[in-house]
Amino acid sequence: MTPTETSPFRPFETHLDEQTALAILREATQGADDGEIFLERRRSEALVLDDGRVKTASYDAAEGFGLRAVRGETAGYAHSTEISEAALRRASETARLAVGDGGGTLAPAPLATNRRLYGDANPIADAGFPVKIETLREIDAFARSLDPRVVQVSATIAASFQEIAILRPDGSLAVDRRPMSRLNVSVIVEQGGRRESGSTGGGGRAGLDGLLVRSHWEAAAREALRIALVNLDAIPAPADVMDVVLGPGWPGILLHEAIGHGLEGDANRKGSSAFAGLMGQRIAAPGVTVLDDGTLPDRRGSISIDDEGTPSARNVLIEDGILTGFMQDRQNARLMGVPPTGNGRRESYAHAPMPRMTNTYMLGGDTAPEDILADLKDGLYAVGFGGGQVDITSGKFVFSCTEAYRVKNGRIGAPVKGATLIGDGPTALQKITAIGNDMALDPGIGNCGKAGQWVPVGVGQPTLRIGGLTIGGAGA
Numbered sequence: 001m002t003p004t005e006t007s008p009f010r011p012f013e014t015h016l017d018e019q020t021a022l023a024i025l026r027e028a029t030q031g032a033d034d035g036e037i038f039l040e041r042r043r044s045e046a047l048v049l050d051d052g053r054v055k056t057a058s059y060d061a062a063e064g065f066g067l068r069a070v071r072g073e074t075a076g077y078a079h080s081t082e083i084s085e086a087a088l089r090r091a092s093e094t095a096r097l098a099v100g101d102g103g104g105t106l107a108p109a110p111l112a113t114n115r116r117l118y119g120d121a122n123p124i125a126d127a128g129f130p131v132k133i134e135t136l137r138e139i140d141a142f143a144r145s146l147d148p149r150v151v152q153v154s155a156t157i158a159a160s161f162q163e164i165a166i167l168r169p170d171g172s173l174a175v176d177r178r179p180m181s182r183l184n185v186s187v188i189v190e191q192g193g194r195r196e197s198g199s200t201g202g203g204g205r206a207g208l209d210g211l212l213v214r215s216h217w218e219a220a221a222r223e224a225l226r227i228a229l230v231n232l233d234a235i236p237a238p239a240d241v242m243d244v245v246l247g248p249g250w251p252g253i254l255l256h257e258a259i260g261h262g263l264e265g266d267a268n269r270k271g272s273s274a275f276a277g278l279m280g281q282r283i284a285a286p287g288v289t290v291l292d293d294g295t296l297p298d299r300r301g302s303i304s305i306d307d308e309g310t311p312s313a314r315n316v317l318i319e320d321g322i323l324t325g326f327m328q329d330r331q332n333a334r335l336m337g338v339p340p341t342g343n344g345r346r347e348s349y350a351h352a353p354m355p356r357m358t359n360t361y362m363l364g365g366d367t368a369p370e371d372i373l374a375d376l377k378d379g380l381y382a383v384g385f386g387g388g389q390v391d392i393t394s395g396k397f398v399f400s401c402t403e404a405y406r407v408k409n410g411r412i413g414a415p416v417k418g419a420t421l422i423g424d425g426p427t428a429l430q431k432i433t434a435i436g437n438d439m440a441l442d443p444g445i446g447n448c449g450k451a452g453q454w455v456p457v458g459v460g461q462p463t464l465r466i467g468g469l470t471i472g473g474a475g476a
Contacts, residue, residue, distance in 0.1 A: 008177070009041040009163035011065075015083040022171055024085075025067065028092035029169045031102015034070040034330055035095070037167045038307060039063075039083060040349040044160035045124045049136035051152050057129075064349040069095040070331055071104050077352040107334055109172045110310040117297050117304045117312070118205035120177035123159040126208040132157050135212050143187055143221040149232075150225065151195070152188040155217075159208055166309040174309035180204070180300070180456065182444065183211040187224040189232055196234070196417075198227025198402075202443030204300045227384065227403055230415045237380075237404065237419035237473025243433075244421060244469045245376055245407065247383035248369070249440040252459035255290070256360050257390040258397045258425035261450065263292075263317050263325075264343070264355040265332035267392055274395040274426050275323060283323045284429035287365050290318040292327050294342055294358030300444040301359040301458035308344035308353050315341045317360075318429075329355045347453040357448060361460030365435025369463035372434045374410040380419060380471055381405045381412055395425035398472070420472035428466055436463030
């Protein structure tokens with residue numbers, strides 16, 4: 001197998017007889033409520049140039065299958081890197097243990113769809129290895145030429161191509177080919193013995209061509225440098241309780257973590273979410289409408305079908321402050337008596353699906369962002385975020401800011417360093433006091449972790465003002 005191979009993944013032509021596989025699956029799911037065989041081939045490449053040297057040049061290839069049988073709240077799952085009849089029979093014996101004596105009735109298969117939200121070409125083949133390395137070197141040289149204070153540059157080009165096939169007991173077969181590409185630039189600057197960093201990047205379910213255009217990576221290098229220089233002038237963040245204005249786009253990661261996981265079906269079915277039992281009730285300020293939408297073309301979190309074969313959807317979770325929906329996979333939807341929403345996702349064939357977000361964002365309001373800032377008497381304007389931690393049960397969160405400014409009497413002042421936002425999702429939703437008309441999606445950098453599984457996601461929001469968040473910092 002070579003990185004440039006583009007022949008489609010057809011496991012029932014090259015690895016298995018489809019009718020034999022179907023017979024094994026039917027045996028495994030006899031008396032079950034649900035089940036499937038999930039087959040996958042994935043190719044990925046990552047090139048990293050750090051401080052003028054090639055730090056990483058990797059190409060990975062993997063393929064395998066997972067077989068699942070579901071009965072009530074129990075799921076039997078077995079997987080293998082070997083796609084063969086013998087491996088499938090061994091997996092069937094393991095998955096069958098979850099069904100026991102049976103008694104279930106197989107749920108109807110997902111409705112088929114021909115919708116395609118992205119192209120099906122392998123982005124790894126968009127440019128040769130020498131071209132990618134030379135582009136990284138050009139990014140390094142360009143970023144250093146922008147400012148003499150630049151002491152280190154790191155640039156990354158990454159691409160992957162995932163192909164899946166999902167066979168269900170009724171004989172239906174769903175397939176998807178999922179490209180992904182990304183370019184990242186990080187810069188470290190030094191002045192007076194102080195070093196600060198800035199980074200930017202993005203991509204989506206498209207080829208590398210648009211990311212390797214000079215105008216694109218030059219803009220990315222300039223943005224990374226801008227953030228680094230802002231941080232070079234930053235003063236210690238205050239430690240206080242104050243109003244916070246969140247910028248549009250990527251700051252939606254706070255809402256993704258603080259409330260998104262709490263709106264996934266499994267946490268609500270089990271009663272472990274802070275939002276459990278609140279369907280139809282007001283959980284957010286008027287005007288707050290939050291969606292999870294896997295149907296946005298070419299976006300990082302988009303999927304034509306989920307990893308159970310259900311077509312993705314535009315799901316309204318909160319409408320004008322009222323809780324209206326949860327994100328569901330097939331198992332939790334069946335147990336809760338609602339339709340699946342196209343949110344059954346898994347990291348790979350080695351993982352069972354669970355309810356996961358796709359592109360989660362808040363719709364815009366009707367207030368100009370400059371007016372929101374003008375009304376901020378004493379607070380923080382946060383436009384960039386790094387890592388965070390969230391307790392799904394309580395909704396409590398802690399997020400670190402990578403770019404933030406002190407605001408007094410409506411005027412943006414000095415940048416601050418070391419600011420963390422502390423609060424809880426349910427309370428923060430109720431304290432939203434202004435919603436901007438500038439809704440934006442993130443540039444395509446999100447990854448989401450849950451139960452040890454990572455999947456690509458998107459986030460977005462307009463400018464927001466939230467009252468009374470706790471700011472953790474070193475300043476007075």
